[in-house]
Amino acid sequence: MVLRLARTNVEAHLFIELHPCETCGETRFTPPSSVVVVGDDLASRYAGPCPRCGTEREFTFRLPEKVTLPDEEEPAFGVDGGASEIIDAGEWLWVADLIIRNTPAEPNEGMTAEQRRQALIDLRIAAAAVGEVIKFVPPGADAVPVHALWTERGRSVYDAEPGRFRKIRLEAVQRTYRELSDGFATR
Template identity: 65%
Template sequence: MTLRLARTSAEAYLYMELHPCERCGESDFEPVSAVVSVQGDLASRYTGACPSCGNEREFMFRIPERPLLVDPENPQFGADRPSELLDPGEWLWVADTIASGVPANPDGLSAEQRRDARVDLRGAAAAVGEVLKFIPPDADAVPFEAFDSDRGREVYQTEPGRFRRARLEAVAQTYRELAERFAT
């Protein structure tokens, strides 16, 4: 069994959130994690019961040789290589979902709410950055072959132009700039 690489724990948790319980569809899952050895590789093992139906769930991912230390104020999901867990359409869906939950204006927000919005927008920018990692150096867009999930293909087919390098770079930059509007 070849395990897929989870470049960070944030990426592993995001993957688990996007893969709900097979029995009842519940996406909430609070697993117990452990580091285990699988065929000579270190892996993270996440286990626990679905809070809705009790179905036992398990996820296992390879751990990178060099763990990426992530600043909680500046979310990152992985280093330079593309994700093995989420495809580019899923990453763009994640960015859209995160950004849509942020208030349009920082006025009237508490310091904590502003911080949360800033971190969320930085997370959305990081998710768009993950999409960019799927673009080959000599290309200007994500190739269709990179999409291997139903959700990812659906996002792509809805608007393929969103996966062009220039557009993705502009969106990521916009999210970063918006994040700074929420600085306290």
């Protein structure tokens, strides 16, 4: 059995969230994790019952050689520079889009300090997700290749607007999300 690498715990949890229960469609699934040995690899195993229907679910990912601790202020899904093995380029852009649809672009007078902080983190997560799309662009290329879209969701995002997968456009979007996040920083 060849396990795919989850570069961080955050990436593993996002993958799990993107794959709802096949029986009932529930996306919530927060089972305990355990470290197991699969073949010659250390792996992280998430297993337990679906909270809605009770169907047993299990996800197992190869662990990276170097485990990094998350930084809440600077979200990162993969710290090694390589593209994800478990979430395709289109899904990363879908995640960024989902976050942005639910996040204000600028602070307003009625926001609490906690709401401002959450918007800052959400915008940084969206920027990090776009950064993950950029990792799929091969050196010397100007766009994400079609083979980097292996899921139905990822391909549908690409098919809707392939120009969004050009490197220059992705870099501009990532930079914009970072700049917007800075507007929420507490001074």
